[in-house]
Amino acid sequence: MKDIFHPPVLLNEAIKFLKAEEGGIFVDATLGGGGHTEAILRANPENRVIAIDRDEEAIERAIKRLERFGDRLSVYHANFAQIGVVLEREGISSVDGVLFDLGVSHFQLRGERGFSFWKDDPLDMRMDRNQKLTAAEVVNKLSEKELADIIFRYGEERFSRRIARAIVNSRKKKPIETTLELARIVESAIPGKVRAGKRKHPATKTFQAIRIYVNKELESIELAIPEAIEKLSFGGRIVVITFHSLEDRIVKTIFRDRQDLKILTRKPVVPSDGEVAANPAARSAKLRAAEKV
Ligand SMILES: C[S@@+](CC[C@H](N)C(=O)[O-])C[C@H]1O[C@@H](n2cnc3c(N)ncnc32)[C@H](O)[C@@H]1O
Structure with missing residues (x-):
């Protein structure tokens, strides 16, 4: 780069x-x-x-x-x-x-570590690459309840439950591997009216939440x-x-x-x-x- x-x-x-x-x-x-x-x-x-x-x-x-x-x-x-x-x-x-x-x-945002939903990269989000836990593990392994809690708490996202359910439904078919796959799933879980009225990308809060969780930022x-x-x-x-x-x-x-x-x-x-x-x-x-x- x-x-x-x-x-x-x-x-x-x-x-x-x-x-x-x-x-x-x-x-x-x-x-x-x-x-x-x-x-x-x-x-x-x-x-x-x-x-x-x-x-x-x-x-x-x-x-x-x-x-x-x-x-x-x-x-x-x-x-x-x-x-x-x-x-x-x-x-x-x-x-x-x-x-x-x-x-x-x-x-970090412009790199290839999956911090951004504007480009397609593997779901990683680790600031320190010596760490084990990645964003892919979070979205593919945690329970629906755990995901909903993380997205609500660290993303302050009111549609956290719907998003967690969409993630779990999607990963039943195949593991979620990239940023754009995750962004699309999140987008599909947010009601169309809300999506249209938003200035920010609909996946902003969910990505923030997963990043905060992966890096134990708070x-x-x-x-x-x-x-x-x-x-x-x-x-x-x-x-x-x-x-x-x-x-x-x-x-x-x-x-x-x-x-x-x-x-x-x-x-x-x-x-x-x-x-x-x-x-x-x-x-x-x-x-x-x-x-x-
Ligand atoms: C917004 S950037 C800093 C930019 C910097 N002030 C500059 O002028 O270029 C934040 C940086 O903090 C690092 N960082 C975030 N959390 C950290 C932590 N818990 N320990 C050490 N570094 C951390 C990130 O890896 C990132 O490189």
């Missing part, structure tokens, strides 16, 4: 909230294409970044892109829930800022954010960019319930119209930031 970089979302806002220009040690918990990491490293020549991603392909590409920063950048293939272990390995007890830019990258966030806050020095900042309400709710609740945080964004910061026009993938982004006190 051609080298297309992920356009970093809310970049200037993230750099400002991290106070990256003032210098320090930062963690980019979601390296991806390396856009935010690069901006942090450029913001001050003294800055160091410890970057994490669970996707080995993303890491390989980002390391190439960021080679020129030499030992100012350390990269770890890990789940960001292991942020404490990573920092221990670096011999660092506290940091000045941590950034999470959640969700999937442009590269569990990782719930573990990682408190851990990241623990590692902040006083005055250090945490910045989290989310892409749907389930993620945003977790961040909002964790920030609100901590006594050692000053919330810097009473309402989440969202991209400008200009950013959304240039990068439609940014449209649902929300940034929340807080300072350790």
Whole structure:
């Protein structure tokens, strides 16, 4: 695949909230294409970044892109829930800022791992390919009730039961192997009137749900954010960019319930119209930031 970089979302806002220009040690918990990491490293020549991603392909590409920063950048293939272990390995007890830019990258969506219903690929959806569970196993092996629960809980899809039933009926005839097969099954389960009135692709919520389940995304966030806050020095900042309400709710609740945080964004910061026009993938982004006190 051609080298297309992920356009970093809310970049200037993230750099400002991290106070990256003032210098320090930062963690980019979601390296991806390396856009935010690069901006942090450029913001001050003294800055160091410890970057994490669970996707080995993303890491390989980002390391190439960021080679020129030499030992100012350390990269770890890990789940960001292991942020404490990573920092221990670096011999660092506290940091000045941590950034999470959640969700999937442009590269993952455009690749051949079954994240997108716009093209036909095997149903995989693993961010970390060392993991065993794939989307194909989820749709072909879980019970109808389990599928309905996943699609309802992680997709907030009101037609979850109908979709689960359609999946189970279809796989009786033959296993569901590709993204387009799954997208068609989901589409057929949603009433025509609703389908016609929707702006989004009818499979959007179901794909989101299966991806979240396969990658245990919400569990990782719930573990990682408190851990990241623990590692902040006083005055250090945490910045989290989310892409749907389930993620945003977790961040909002964790920030609100901590006594050692000053919330810097009473309402989440969202991209400008200009950013959304240039990068439609940014449209649902929300940034929340807080300072350790
Ligand atoms: C939206 S992209 C980040 C883009 C990046 N900020 C940039 O500017 O290019 C999200 C990245 O986070 C990674 N990721 C998601 N969940 C993760 C987790 N639990 N642990 C580590 N990396 C994760 C994904 O593999 C993906 O590469």
